[in-house]
Amino acid sequence: MKTNDYIKALESVKVQKNTKEEIWQNVLNQEEKAAPKNRRFSVKRFAAIATAAACVAVFASPLISSGIESLMRKMYPQSAKIADKIETSVFEDNDGHVKMTVEEMLSDMQSVYMIVHYEALDETGKEWLANRDFTQPFISDDTGAYFDFGLGVRLEEERSGTFGNSEIEENRTENERWFYVTCELQHVNNENKRGAFGYYMTDGAKSTWLDIGTNVETYVYELTSDESPSDRFIPKYLTVSELSFTIFAENISVYSLYEGSGGWRMESLISIEEMTEVEESTCFVMADGEKIPVAINGGMGCLEPDESNYYCDLLLFDGTHDYFNEETQSYEHRMIDAENIVGLEIMGVYYDLK
Amino acid sequence: MENEEIKQLYDKYFDTVYRVCFLLVKNEADAKDMTQETFYRLIKHSPLFETDGKAKAWLIVTASNCCKTLLKKWWYKKADADGDFKEEICNFSDNEILKTVLSLDKKYSIPTYLYYYEGYKTAEIAQILNEKQSTVQTRLAKAREILKIELSE
Numbered sequence: 031m032k033t034n035d036y037i038k039a040l041e042s043v044k045v046q047k048n049t050k051e052e053i054w055q056n057v058l059n060q061e062e063k064a065a066p067k068n069r070r071f072s073v074k075r076f077a078a079i080a081t082a083a084a085c086v087a088v089f090a091s092p093l094i095s096s097g098i099e100s101l102m103r104k105m106y107p108q109s110a111k112i113a114d115k116i117e118t119s120v121f122e123d124n125d126g127h128v129k130m131t132v133e134e135m136l137s138d139m140q141s142v143y144m145i146v147h148y149e150a151l152d153e154t155g156k157e158w159l160a161n162r163d164f165t166q167p168f169i170s171d172d173t174g175a176y177f178d179f180g181l182g183v184r185l186e187e188e189r190s191g192t193f194g195n196s197e198i199e200e201n202r203t204e205n206e207r208w209f210y211v212t213c214e215l216q217h218v219n220n221e222n223k224r225g226a227f228g229y230y231m232t233d234g235a236k237s238t239w240l241d242i243g244t245n246v247e248t249y250v251y252e253l254t255s256d257e258s259p260s261d262r263f264i265p266k267y268l269t270v271s272e273l274s275f276t277i278f279a280e281n282i283s284v285y286s287l288y289e290g291s292g293g294w295r296m297e298s299l300i301s302i303e304e305m306t307e308v309e310e311s312t313c314f315v316m317a318d319g320e321k322i323p324v325a326i327n328g329g330m331g332c333l334e335p336d337e338s339n340y341y342c343d344l345l346l347f348d349g350t351h352d353y354f355n356e357e358t359q360s361y362e363h364r365m366i367d368a369e370n371i372v373g374l375e376i377m378g379v380y381y382d383l384k
Numbered sequence: 385m386e387n388e389e390i391k392q393l394y395d396k397y398f399d400t401v402y403r404v405c406f407l408l409v410k411n412e413a414d415a416k417d418m419t420q421e422t423f424y425r426l427i428k429h430s431p432l433f434e435t436d437g438k439a440k441a442w443l444i445v446t447a448s449n450c451c452k453t454l455l456k457k458w459w460y461k462k463a464d465a466d467g468d469f470k471e472e473i474c475n476f477s478d479n480e481i482l483k484t485v486l487s488l489d490k491k492y493s494i495p496t497y498l499y500y501y502e503g504y505k506t507a508e509i510a511q512i513l514n515e516k517q518s519t520v521q522t523r524l525a526k527a528r529e530i531l532k533i534e535l536s537e
Contacts, residue, residue: 035481036485036501039482040403043407044399045402053398053420053423057420057423058427167446168445169445234516
């Protein structure tokens with residue numbers, strides 16, 4: 031085979047012009063369906079949160095062990111409610127040119143928040159740090175996980191989710207850079223309670239396993255009721271912590287699987303309107319009677335039933351408790367007092383959790 | 385990044401992304417889906433690129449990652465890969481060379497594509513794929529051996 035033969039063979043791999051246009055329309059439709067209140071974190075959203083946090087008065091707080099004021103509490107003010115759960119000096123790597131430290135971490139395995147600190151140790155490190163792009167995607171051989179936006183945490187088996195990092199610019203110096211890393215991962219109940227943390231050093235991209243499951247407790251409730259909120263699904267379990275929640279269900283007609291060209295495929299049977307109706311009618315009921323609408327970042331996904339998802343085949347909804355602030359037009363971190371949730375309501379059907 | 389800028393990147397790099405996806409998933413339907421997913425992620429994340437070259441590199445890596453995730457999904461693995469994929473490759477039955485190219489393992493197919501078709505140097509490929517340059521060179525050598533490509537650099 032000559033090189034030109036190879037090139038000609040690849041040139042035959044293409045689509046028709048109308049197919050290309052069709053795919054573009056699908057991309058736009060897919061983007062439109064992810065309405066602002068349901069949108070997962072993006073780099074732009076991080077910027078909005080960072081700006082808002084910078085305007086908030088820093089809490090007078092105990093200094094963490096290294097003597098550095100807690101940046102976690104600055105970037106995520108409500109984390110002050112569970113300040114005693116913020117893990118410090120989580121992990122460090124040093125290649126002689128730069129030192130990378132995960133200074134703080136808050137995690138329930140579904141949401142992971144970290145403060146990552148880079149410090150140059152010599153001129154090589156200083157130059158590297160000045161020019162390094164921390165959002166470049168990479169796949170690491172250390173754990174096999176991929177990081178499509180640089181710094182972040184992935185679970186085993188690369189369960190889907192989103193993450194990103196936002197540089198804390200006001201702390202940047204010639205020798206130091208600081209990042210606020212946030213990750214929203216799909217449902218987890220991983221026995222190993224670990225995630226792959228991806229980061230850069232001067233000799234390349236690396237990753238390591240971190241224990242991310244023992245920080246913030248997650249409560250698990252079985253959902254039982256004489257009624258069902260929909261003839262398309264049956265809610266089965268709720269997992270909830272101060273940071274996030276997941277509702278597992280049994281699929282009846284939210285999706286179907288069929289065998290097609292190239293393998294098994296999933297077909298969604300529920301319309302966006304129906305999904306929105308369910309979303310907007312789902313709320314936590316607190317001990318004092320207050321109803322808090324759940325903040326859904328992702329929903330209605332197909333699951334392979336196993337022990338980690340209570341043998342459910344439908345991910346109904348999951349997400350952090352963040353909410354979209356109409357006034358600031360940005361997503362804001364919020365915590366919910368998980369211990370005082372007494373019920374879950376979906377489409378008017380009440381599930382008693384106590 | 386505005387949708388117009390993204391559309392420009394879409395028009396410019398669609399073929400590259402599609403080919404990367406096709407080389408990995410080896411069928412048209414999934415290649416289209418993964419191409420769509422790649423550009424959806426571009427809109428969703430709206431990264432800022434210093435140059436078009438960096439945008440292209442980001443798209444190549446993201447496309448690879450999307451495809452690798454799909455290949456790991458449990459319902460995808462349920463398929464009898466031999467039966468379904470052989471049928472797809474047979475659709476190119478009049479293109480023996482393409483059939484051979486598609487039979488390459490993914491760790492060889494992408495570096496080979498980037499080198500021979502896109503014209504990247506091994507150092508550039510190493511940076512895009514976050515591999516050592518020596519790894520890329522070894523894989524290219526292996527791919528040449530499998531495809532019996534006569535050197536014409």
